[in-house]
Amino acid sequence: MKCTEEQIFDALASFLVQEGTGGGAAIVVAPDTDIIGQGLVDSLGIFKLIEFVEETFAVTIEPDEVLLENFQTLRALRNLIVTKLGGTGQRLAAR
Amino acid sequence: MSTVPESCDVVVIGGGPAGSLAATYLTAKGYSVALFERQKHPRYQVGESLLPDVWKYCDAAGVTDAIAGEGFIRKAGGSVDWNGEMRRLSFSDFGYTRPALHVERDRFDHILLERARTSGAWVGEEIAVLDADFSRAEEDESEVSVRYRPVGDDTASRIRCRYVVDASGQNGVLGRQLGLRVFDEAFRFMSVWGYFDDSKYLGADGVIYPARSVREVPPTTYVSALPQGDGWAWLWHIILRQTTSIGLVIPIAWAQETKGSAESWEAWYLRQCQAIPLLQRLLADATFREGSVRLVRNYSYKSKRVAGPGFFLLGDAAGFVDPIFSVGVVFSMYSAYAAAHTIDRCLRRRARRDHHRSIFSSQIQARLELSRSLALPYYQEKDAGHAQARQAMAFSSMQAQALMYAASMLTDRSGNFDSMADSPEAHRAATERVRALEIPRK
Numbered sequence: 001m002k003c004t005e006e007q008i009f010d011a012l013a014s015f016l017v018q019e020g021t022g023g024g025a026a027i028v029v030a031p032d033t034d035i036i037g038q039g040l041v042d043s044l045g046i047f048k049l050i051e052f053v054e055e056t057f058a059v060t061i062e063p064d065e066v067l068l069e070n071f072q073t074l075r076a077l078r079n080l081i082v083t084k085l086g087g088t089g090q091r092l093a094a095r
Numbered sequence: 096m097s098t099v100p101e102s103c104d105v106v107v108i109g110g111g112p113a114g115s116l117a118a119t120y121l122t123a124k125g126y127s128v129a130l131f132e133r134q135k136h137p138r139y140q141v142g143e144s145l146l147p148d149v150w151k152y153c154d155a156a157g158v159t160d161a162i163a164g165e166g167f168i169r170k171a172g173g174s175v176d177w178n179g180e181m182r183r184l185s186f187s188d189f190g191y192t193r194p195a196l197h198v199e200r201d202r203f204d205h206i207l208l209e210r211a212r213t214s215g216a217w218v219g220e221e222i223a224v225l226d227a228d229f230s231r232a233e234e235d236e237s238e239v240s241v242r243y244r245p246v247g248d249d250t251a252s253r254i255r256c257r258y259v260v261d262a263s264g265q266n267g268v269l270g271r272q273l274g275l276r277v278f279d280e281a282f283r284f285m286s287v288w289g290y291f292d293d294s295k296y297l298g299a300d301g302v303i304y305p306a307r308s309v310r311e312v313p314p315t316t317y318v319s320a321l322p323q324g325d326g327w328a329w330l331w332h333i334i335l336r337q338t339t340s341i342g343l344v345i346p347i348a349w350a351q352e353t354k355g356s357a358e359s360w361e362a363w364y365l366r367q368c369q370a371i372p373l374l375q376r377l378l379a380d381a382t383f384r385e386g387s388v389r390l391v392r393n394y395s396y397k398s399k400r401v402a403g404p405g406f407f408l409l410g411d412a413a414g415f416v417d418p419i420f421s422v423g424v425v426f427s428m429y430s431a432y433a434a435a436h437t438i439d440r441c442l443r444r445r446a447r448r449d450h451h452r453s454i455f456s457s458q459i460q461a462r463l464e465l466s467r468s469l470a471l472p473y474y475q476e477k478d479a480g481h482a483q484a485r486q487a488m489a490f491s492s493m494q495a496q497a498l499m500y501a502a503s504m505l506t507d508r509s510g511n512f513d514s515m516a517d518s519p520e521a522h523r524a525a526t527e528r529v530r531a532l533e534i535p536r537k
Contacts, residue, residue, distance in 0.1 A: 043491075
């Protein structure tokens with residue numbers, strides 16, 4: 001699947017807005033929002049998020065990759081996906 | 096009861112919270128489920144203190160209205176007397192907007208089991224599952240055969256399914272069959288508990304209230320270190336609608352040393368209850384329920400594996416630790432959700448089922464290690480589970496971390512928390528929110 005980093009981010013963000021613990025409440029997810037610490041993804045949400053990433057981008061998240069450094073922000077998760085897709089683009093520099 | 100089906104997608108062993116919710120979540124995803132419960136509900140179960148986290152699992156199972164409508168006791172938080180310091184925490188101070196509960200587990204568990212039934216699961220009570228044959232599990236036409244026997248019957252029968260969910264609690268039907276259970280040497284504890292009617296209780300303000308006020312003034316769960324226990328032994332006091340559950344968690348060695356050979360466990364238990372001044376005051380006008388004392392030895396265990404070809408272990412069947420932080424029911428519900436999610440993925444993408452199962456296993460084991468590491472009564476050399484526990488901690492929200500830290504602080508276990516988290520924010524939040532209480536004088 002070819003997709004730009006922006007498309008990856010948008011897909012993740014809209015998934016979180018729909019499925020996250022926010023439960024439809026108006027939440028705004030920026031690339032560096034701490035989605036774990038703020039509770040947008042809880043212990044249930046992590047299962048749904050892994051499924052979404054694997055099904056949407058046709059990648060595999062190994063159990064030992066379920067680390068805070070890969071899931072704390074959508075920037076980190078996007079970078080993980082980009083790496084798995086074979087580096088379709090350059091990693092976004094931190095703003 | 097209708098006839099046991101010959102086959103289904105998933106067999107669930109056990110009708111406690113883990114089994115009932117797993118059945119409910121799976122039927123909601125369109126799978127056929129047969130749940131076997133050895134006893135007849137409502138049936139007795141200890142473990143009456145529930146954290147506010149149970150609500151999200153009730154929401155997902157569509158059972159929130161039924162639970163809320165039952166009118167269980169809503170509790171404000173915990174009052175903890177530990178080595179001379181009396182402190183309390185309130186869930187609302189940590190941003191929890193839904194109540195924690197004190198529930199009669201016979202009633203609570205029955206509501207969840209009825210939910211499984213109305214969701215479309217086939218539910219059979221008074222049927223014991225004996226074992227399962229996994230020799231053809233996860234072959235192309237995945238098939239597991241489960242042997243069961245109605246209580247009081249001589250003949251066993253079989254049901255075919257694609258997955259088995261073991262939610263059989265401490266019995267651990269599959270854990271025993273497959274040799275998965277490992278008793279935890281770090282917790283050489285036992286528990287002895289019983290029931291008193293008309294016990295007074297502690298409100299969140301540290302004042303002692305009579306049992307009849309429990310609807311007007313929400314109670315706290317009262318937890319106290321036991322004087323001779325070196326901070327390892329503790330008691331719970333959980334007021335319910337008609338009675339109060341009071342239990343002791345103690346090192347086995349200490350119980351053996353202090354119990355006379357001619358003394359019954361009931362006499363020993365009542366003697367310990369009298370030895371704690373504050374508890375004695377709460378029990379001043381209370382009546383002990385004759386014959387209510389129960390005990391469990393071999394207190395704590397985990398499982399070498401929590402999933403394998405054709406099976407998943409949930410709740411107490413997967414692992415159990417010192418219940419000091421009341422996480423047991425929440426863990427059961429969490430593992431039910433995780434198993435239903437994983438089974439769904441395994442059945443939809445069979446080629447990837449090893450992978451889906453490995454995610455389940457690592458998440459469940461990490462969560463168990465976190466519970467275990469938090470509850471450890473004294474400092475342990477970092478063991479194999481420590482890294483997993485750290486990871487589970489890292490994936491907890493700041494709100495959850497602050498609550499965990501506060502609970503750890505109250506019970507002199509903050510060292511456990513510190514070994515797993517680099518979280519000054521949780522420290523600060525917890526320290527601000529834990530309140531000192533004076534031990535009530537009257």
